[in-house]
Amino acid sequence: MLLKIEFESEIPIYIQLKNSIIDGIAKGELKEGDSLPSVRQLASDIGINLHTVNKAYNLLRDDGFVIMDRRKGAVIGKNSSMLSEEFKEKLGEEIRPVIAESYCRGMTKEEFMSICSKIFDSYCKEK
Amino acid sequence: MLLKIEFESEIPIYIQLKNSIIDGIAKGELKEGDSLPSVRQLASDIGINLHTVNKAYNLLRDDGFVIMDRRKGAVIGKNSSMLSEEFKEKLGEEIRPVIAESYCRGMTKEEFMSICSKIFDSYCKEK
Amino acid sequence: MLLKIEFESEIPIYIQLKNSIIDGIAKGELKEGDSLPSVRQLASDIGINLHTVNKAYNLLRDDGFVIMDRRKGAVIGKNSSMLSEEFKEKLGEEIRPVIAESYCRGMTKEEFMSICSKIFDSYCKEK
Amino acid sequence: MLLKIEFESEIPIYIQLKNSIIDGIAKGELKEGDSLPSVRQLASDIGINLHTVNKAYNLLRDDGFVIMDRRKGAVIGKNSSMLSEEFKEKLGEEIRPVIAESYCRGMTKEEFMSICSKIFDSYCKEK
DNA sequence: GTGGTCTAGACCACG
């Protein structure tokens, strides 16, 4: 699996890293039981700080995507029953301003839905 | 129009403010030509620093939502033809990780689309 | 002569006004001896403050483009021998950063000179 | 590279700073990949506030001259394909009043073009 | 009165 980090981006590296791994899980490239590279390994591979990788891993652990094992390091957990009401609320708050801006800029509902649909399909089909 | 700012939020105040105003435009509460409160007025109303308001206004100006009129201060601009390819790209990059996480957490495409649809309708119908 | 003022511009109105009048002189629309509208007249025509017009007129007077006559108001002066070394210096300082940026952005000398040439011709020919 | 700031000038410090850096790029003193001093460093060197430096850096970033690297701070970006139509328009509007005034003051086209030519060459030759 | 500029100092997120 290939990790792309944009150091120029305004998005923090540890968030990009977290998103990349979730993206990998969504695409099926990372499956339950797969182990992630060690913090040190990944940090030196990408050329970033240890703390940065650590922070990403911890976030993934907090969200249930990853389980930290003392021997095996970080392994992908079983992603089930993670669809809490809390997440749905957070989701709504997150996409609301995006939708508002899209609407203001003149995007039709159809176009917006179409874009979402394509992205969603890019995960569903490959699995 | 009522502006809600959550000071405890991790989202910067000036971003919340910007989003609130775009939300107001999307809802039709703010229309082309309407003038916004002065930076000082709004700052004291909300209880924040005027520079924070200023930053939000400048971002809105850069995005074309607001025009700084030398006589009237900040007024809502005409939101037309702002649907650039650049924005669509940014939009895709912004929602992709949100969709990836939703998918990983077990959300179906139908459910996700339904949530988006409701939010979109909350703007469309009131217009 | 038609005066265009952009209230949304970042350029102060009194500067725009001054530039417009100089533009009119350059185009030959305003000639020596022509009288400008009264401060009150022009202010109400454009819909701006008296002080703003006054400021523009005073600048034009300071630069020798206009002479303030107690009876006739502001009249266009004779624009000759105003090519001081001081002005040439100021000119150089003013266009240097413009040229630097143009060059950095990849504009060739030919293209830049061509643009200048066309603008210059727009004044020369009409006279 | 030496930065000259005139505190008595009517031109805002952050604009002078921005122009100085673009000037440095044009002269070839600053090349792609070179990193700029940190905002704090530069601010204390020049003797101004760090926010003023920050504003200049952010403008340069918005214009594509500089990239904010999360690890290395501000670095000079690749200045290519920045010659948009938008810039050409802005350029024309910016130099038009300068040319108009020069013409009114009796400057010949040849003299004006000669001044521009010399300034342009001062950048070209050193590259 | 408006926004724009500059200063000063604080805290935080990031790496």
Place this chain on the structure above:
DNA sequence: GTGGTCTAGACCACT
């Protein structure tokens, strides 16, 4: 140590 955010208060240019 980096830039980002926020506050506070000052002065100025513009209208």
